[in-house]
Amino acid sequence: MALLLRLPTICPPSRHSLHLHSTTRNTMALNSPKHYTSITTTANNRKLPILLFDIMDTIVRDPFYHHVPAFFGMSMKELLECKHPTAWLEFEKGTIDEVELARKFFKDGRSFDLEGLKNCMKRGYSYIDGVEELLHVLKTNNYEMHAFTNYPTWCEMIEDKLIVSRYMSWTFCSFKTGKRKPDPDFYLDALKHLEVDPANCIFVDDRMKNVEAAIAVGIVGLHFKNAETLRQDLSLMGIDVSG
Numbered sequence: 073m074a075l076l077l078r079l080p081t082i083c084p085p086s087r088h089s090l091h092l093h094s095t096t097r098n099t100m101a102l103n104s105p106k107h108y109t110s111i112t113t114t115a116n117n118r119k120l121p122i123l124l125f126d127i128m129d130t131i132v133r134d135p136f137y138h139h140v141p142a143f144f145g146m147s148m149k150e151l152l153e154c155k156h157p158t159a160w161l162e163f164e165k166g167t168i169d170e171v172e173l174a175r176k177f178f179k180d181g182r183s184f185d186l187e188g189l190k191n192c193m194k195r196g197y198s199y200i201d202g203v204e205e206l207l208h209v210l211k212t213n214n215y216e217m218h219a220f221t222n223y224p225t226w227c228e229m230i231e232d233k234l235i236v237s238r239y240m241s242w243t244f245c246s247f248k249t250g251k252r253k254p255d256p257d258f259y260l261d262a263l264k265h266l267e268v269d270p271a272n273c274i275f276v277d278d279r280m281k282n283v284e285a286a287i288a289v290g291i292v293g294l295h296f297k298n299a300e301t302l303r304q305d306l307s308l309m310g311i312d313v314s315g
């Protein structure tokens with residue numbers, strides 16, 4: 073089983089605590105650290121828990137680690153040595169656009185074929201094995217799902233190719249919010265937007281530090297390893313993953 077991270081049964085109040093949304097009734101059992109004994113709905117028939125998904129290397133393969141070095145004819149080590157240290161992060165936060173990214177992608181300001189890089193990224197995007205099938209089941213079983221991703225406007229290229237919106241909304245994207253995981257404010261803003269108690273959200277991410285940040289604000293955190301262990305973890309928590 074993939075590592076399952078959960079706050080103590082009842083999350084201790086912190087300055088970040090949010091109040092239970094007033095329309096919530098019969099909330100999930102809080103007396104078991106590892107299993108929700110009931111799936112609940114709110115007064116407006118909202119099914120709980122809400123599922124929040126990291127995208128890169130949780131739902132979609134990140135082309136950065138193989139396709140991009142190959143595109144530049146470099147090893148990853150060589151690429152990291154000559155890349156600008158913050159340009160990509162700025163692009164992810166939406167503070168620069170892709171033209172500016174291209175201008176400062178390399179520390180020495182050398183130019184490159186931006187359209188070629190974008191096509192390379194597009195070719196590289198694919199669902200991680202077994203994930204789309206799991207999303208399909210969760211969608212069929214009426215779970216509310218949202219993307220929660222550090223990624224630039226190129227989310228649109230992912231959407232164009234994989235139509236992730238069939239399964240979840242592109243609600244929480246760093247390029248729109250200007251915040252990146254593991255910034256606690258990114259998670260707190262999401263809870264405020266969703267008007268939901270953090271214990272009624274499950275967050276799934278391949279990076280442990282992002283999972284830990286979710287847990288720190290009271291969200292249930294699952295560390296993604298692969299689709300099968302995620303299915304098992306969700307099932308153990310009482311989520312209906314039957315097809």
Ligand SMILES: Nc1c(NC[C@H](O)[C@H](O)[C@H](O)COP(=O)(O)O)[nH]c(=O)[nH]c1=O
Nearest residue numbers: 126127128129134136160221222223279
């Ligand atoms: N530095 C560049 C990256 N890096 C990969 C990113 O870390 C990744 O795409 C993203 O931040 C994933 O975040 P999450 O934790 O999965 O939400 N990728 C590029 O394509 N180009 C870069 O220059």
Ligand SMILES: [Mg+2]
Nearest residue numbers: 126128129278
């Ligand atoms: Mg990721």
